[in-house]
Amino acid sequence: MELNSRSSLFENAKNGDRRSLAKLLTRIENGEEIDIPTTKSAWVLGVTGPPGAGKSTLIDRLASHWSENKQRVAILAVDPSSPITGGALLGDRARMVHSNPTQVYFRSISARGNHGGIPNGLEAMIQALSESGWDRVIIETVGVGQGEFAVISVANRILLVDGPDRGDVLQAEKAGILEIADLIACNKSDLPGSLNAMKSVEDGLSYSDNPPPVISVSSLTGDGIENLVHRLEALEPDLGKSTARAKISLESVMISRIRRSPLYDDVVHDISQNKITSKQGAERMESNYGRI
Ligand SMILES: Nc1nc2c(ncn2[C@@H]2O[C@H](COP(=O)(O)OP(=O)(O)OP(=O)(O)O)[C@@H](O)[C@H]2O)c(=O)[nH]1
Numbered sequence: 546m547e548l549n550s551r552s553s554l555f556e557n558a559k560n561g562d563r564r565s566l567a568k569l570l571t572r573i574e575n576g577e578e579i580d581i582p583t584t585k586s587a588w589v590l591g592v593t594g595p596p597g598a599g600k601s602t603l604i605d606r607l608a609s610h611w612s613e614n615k616q617r618v619a620i621l622a623v624d625p626s627s628p629i630t631g632g633a634l635l636g637d638r639a640r641m642v643h644s645n646p647t648q649v650y651f652r653s654i655s656a657r658g659n660h661g662g663i664p665n666g667l668e669a670m671i672q673a674l675s676e677s678g679w680d681r682v683i684i685e686t687v688g689v690g691q692g693e694f695a696v697i698s699v700a701n702r703i704l705l706v707d708g709p710d711r712g713d714v715l716q717a718e719k720a721g722i723l724e725i726a727d728l729i730a731c732n733k734s735d736l737p738g739s740l741n742a743m744k745s746v747e748d749g750l751s752y753s754d755n756p757p758p759v760i761s762v763s764s765l766t767g768d769g770i771e772n773l774v775h776r777l778e779a780l781e782p783d784l785g786k787s788t789a790r791a792k793i794s795l796e797s798v799m800i801s802r803i804r805r806s807p808l809y810d811d812v813v814h815d816i817s818q819n820k821i822t823s824k825q826g827a828e829r830m831e832s833n834y835g836r837i
């Protein structure tokens with residue numbers, strides 16, 4: 546009975562029923578293991594960058610482009626602080642002004658309670674979306690910190706958005722995002738000073754080994770968006786980047802499992818009281834591996 550209702554949720558989601566899709570994703574988010582067939586690998590774009598750089602506006606442009614080309618676009622906005630889950634943040638929904646709503650699905654996901662890592666079930670949600678006919682899945686995160694970094698690592702293409710008033714590319718470099726980003730979009734090219742900003746982003750990259758290309762766009766006017774879409778669609782798989790992403794996502798999942806372990810607090814306490822060394826603490830955790 547329960548199994549039937551799960552599989553019919555998936556079947557209905559596949560047939561375009563959004564309520565079933567929302568229910569399915571909520572169940573996955575709540576930790577239910579749901580068997581979703583894997584027939585293809587999802588096309589997933591991670592979009593990250595500092596607050597206010599224009600990520601949501603840019604995603605709206607991308608979604609609009611793809612939806613006009615008869616592709617279905619699902620957007621997952623991961624908000625590190627929001628307790629809201631399953632719904633849509635009003636602000637973000639209001640920004641989706643260009644996209645065709647019938648071809649675009651939007652959902653916000655709370656990152657709370659996941660110990661600063663990848664939200665519960667995010668990868669399974671992506672798979673469910675892809676298998677139910679969403680051709681492009683876009684994940685938006687805020688900021689360039691460790692948590693966002695982990696979230697974005699589940700994508701197989703990564704776009705870093707920066708803006709002339711931000712210039713956070715150096716911060717991104719420190720955080721290691723450049724190692725996994727495929728492209729940098731220097732947004733707000735309509736603003737005065739944007740050429741200088743682009744130059745300073747490129748200068749900032751000059752110390753990097755294999756810096757991602759930087760392109761200039763304006764999400765406000767749409768300038769450069771065609772070029773961005775073209776570049777995103779033409780991205781070749783990069784073994785170095787996919788390895789770096791896999792390391793981050795694996796390590797992030799391991800860290801959150803360690804933190805969720807029932808032993809964690811006791812082991813931390815014993816280390817802090819010098820009763821055991823951290824190596825012994827790690828060994829105690831490992832000997833209870835099944836409980837991590
Ligand atoms: N002039 C100009 N303004 C833009 C452009 N893109 C976005 N904006 C404005 O920049 C502000 C922030 O845009 P958002 O798309 O909300 O930025 P965000 O990166 O998603 O912000 P958070 O989700 O809060 O981190 C809004 O007022 C947008 O209208 C652009 O290309 N040019």
Ligand SMILES: [Mg+2]
Nearest residue numbers: 600601637685
């Ligand atoms: Mg946003």
